Amino acid sequence: xxxxxxxxxxxxxxxxxxxxxxxxxxxxxxxxAQKTEERRKREEMVLKEGIHIEEVPSxxxxxxxxxxxxVKKACYLFKMIRRLQEEENTGMxxxxxxxxxxxxxxxxxxxxxxxLHYVMFIPTLMGQASVEQQVHWLGRAFNCDIIGTYAQxxxxxxxxxxxxxxTATYDPSTKEFVLHSPTLTSYKWWPGGLAHTAxxxxxxxxxxxxxxxxxxxxxxxxxxxEETHMPLPGIKIGEIGAKLGMNGTNNGFLGFDKVRxxxxxxxxxxxxxxxxxxLFIFLxxxxxxxSTSSSPSLEESSSYFGERRLASLEVHRSYDMFTPRRPRAxxxxxxxxxxxxxxxxxxxxxxx
Ligand SMILES: Cc1cc2nc3c(=O)[nH]c(=O)nc-3n(C[C@H](O)[C@H](O)[C@H](O)COP(=O)(O)OP(=O)(O)OC[C@H]3O[C@@H](n4cnc5c(N)ncnc54)[C@H](O)[C@@H]3O)c2cc1C
Numbered sequence: 315x316x317x318x319x320x321x322x323x324x325x326x327x328x329x330x331x332x333x334x335x336x337x338x339x340x341x342x343x344x345x346x347a348q349k350t351e352e353r354r355k356r357e358e359m360v361l362k363e364g365i366h367i368e369e370v371p372s373x374x375x376x377x378x379x380x381x382x383x384x385v386k387k388a389c390y391l392f393k394m395i396r397r398l399q400e401e402e403n404t405g406m407x408x409x410x411x412x413x414x415x416x417x418x419x420x421x422x423x424x425x426x427x428x429x430l431h432y433v434m435f436i437p438t439l440m441g442q443a444s445v446e447q448q449v450h451w452l453g454r455a456f457n458c459d460i461i462g463t464y465a466q467x468x469x470x471x472x473x474x475x476x477x478x479x480x481t482a483t484y485d486p487s488t489k490e491f492v493l494h495s496p497t498l499t500s501y502k503w504w505p506g507g508l509a510h511t512a513x514x515x516x517x518x519x520x521x522x523x524x525x526x527x528x529x530x531x532x533x534x535x536x537x538x539x540e541e542t543h544m545p546l547p548g549i550k551i552g553e554i555g556a557k558l559g560m561n562g563t564n565n566g567f568l569g570f571d572k573v574r575x576x577x578x579x580x581x582x583x584x585x586x587x588x589x590x591x592x593l594f595i596f597l598x599x600x601x602x603x604x605s606t607s608s609s610p611s612l613e614e615s616s617s618y619f620g621e622r623r624l625a626s627l628e629v630h631r632s633y634d635m636f637t638p639r640r641p642r643a644x645x646x647x648x649x650x651x652x653x654x655x656x657x658x659x660x661x662x663x664x665x666x
Pocket of ligand 1: 506
């Protein structure tokens with residue numbers, strides 16, 4: 315076996331002739347000497363374990379074997395992130411670099427069935443769940459005690475999100491939402507990791523209370539039993555099949571046959587349905603924008619995790635939460651007061 319790290323002499327000669335300081339440029343690209351050191355440490359870990367080596371190139375594998383290889387590689391990377399997090403006690407950097415950076419794309423070339431868990435499931439909980447809900451769900455999600463995905467797109471509705479057909483109807487007698495897929499075109503279609511991997515899901519559905527539609531809102535839904543991994547009653551789930559690429563992502567379909575979830579499973583940071591009178595209320599001052607740029611990156615989200623932020627964070631349309639975002643505009647100090655006044659204006663019985 316040849317040493318893959320031996321540099322071709324022609325290439326070495328060209329490198330020796332270069333007119334700039336290679337180290338300086340490397341630091342510039344990485345964002346500083348320390349970043350370069352951290353990157354090299356991560357790369358060394360991967361090379362040492364040999365996770366990048368494929369006994370049979372994945373392009374020759376069956377669909378099932380491609381999926382299993384992707385699961386194996388993804389699990390290795392997540393264990394590695396966990397180890398680095400414990401050693402370095404850092405923020406979200408290792409997640410961003412290993413999953414979203416060049417290392418992740420080099421190793422998980424055909425996609426990963428766990429990516430949606432980190433790029434959409436966790437960030438949506440951070441951006442759309444109330445503090446109480448974050449306390450309940452985020453620890454389990456970060457520990458991978460539960461694996462989630464994000465189901466927005468439907469067979470008949472991609473870009474046109476307002477047209478989504480999945481319904482979430484509040485039943486005040488049981489304090490539950492009833493999720494339903496009324497048509498074939500309302501089936502969720504595409505979510506990564508949905509087909510065989512995820513056991514929880516953020517579902518974007520049309521909210522109905524007292525017979526009135528309030529537009530699309532996110533809900534957390536358990537899809538599979540946490541022990542047996544079998545789909546729960548009323549959950550119709552499967553794989554959409556082989557694609558031209560991304561065959562490691564395990565993209566799936568999902569339909570609901572009157573599936574009941576507790577009221578608390580609506581993500582309630584920005585709006586909620588009151589238990590007593592089924593009244594729907596907004597909790598945010600500004601809910602105009604539905605845009606990628608208003609979605610938090612993992613880093614941004616983690617920086618205010620634990621605080622009650624009243625920013626405008628609508629349904630995410632981006633599946634790449636690791637790309638840099640423009641800085642968030644400063645919020646005025648009376649945001650909380652304004653929000654409370656607005657909420658009270660809609661329903662005077664609401665307590666702070
Ligand atoms: C690999 C992959 C993974 C995915 N993972 C997920 C996932 O995890 N979860 C999830 O919910 N979804 C997922 N999706 C779905 C993805 O979000 C949709 O494909 C996307 O929203 C676009 O929808 P569409 O494919 O139906 O295209 P369409 O909405 O049919 O759009 C087709 C084309 O028409 C253009 N177009 C549409 N409307 C207009 C308009 N009004 N004016 C001008 N041009 C317009 C679009 O820009 C596009 O070029 C995934 C898709 C892919 C390919």
